[in-house]
Amino acid sequence: MKYFFLAYAIIAALFIGLMPVRGNKSPDAPIRLFPDMDEQDKIKPQKPSDFFADGQGSRLPVHGTQPLGLNPEGLKEIGGIPE
Secondary structure (H helix, E strand, O other): OOHHHHHHHHHHHHHHHHHOOOOOOOOOOOOOOOOOOOOOOOOOOOOOOOOOOOOOOOOOOOOOOOOOOOOOOOOOOOOOOOO
């Protein structure tokens, strides 16, 4: 039982030591346990990009791509109103 409390105290001290102090600013990036997609690489559509060979950031959609919600035939099976 004594070792449990000792281990708990060490883990708590490490956790508190890794937490940033509120109000202080640091040039380092914050430690993120769940990074989500905040810091990922992205292409801004109207800006030039070095990722593609032609330097464009935006791409034309693939032929046959339909926008979300487009229902040109008005099919009842997918919730459309027949004309």
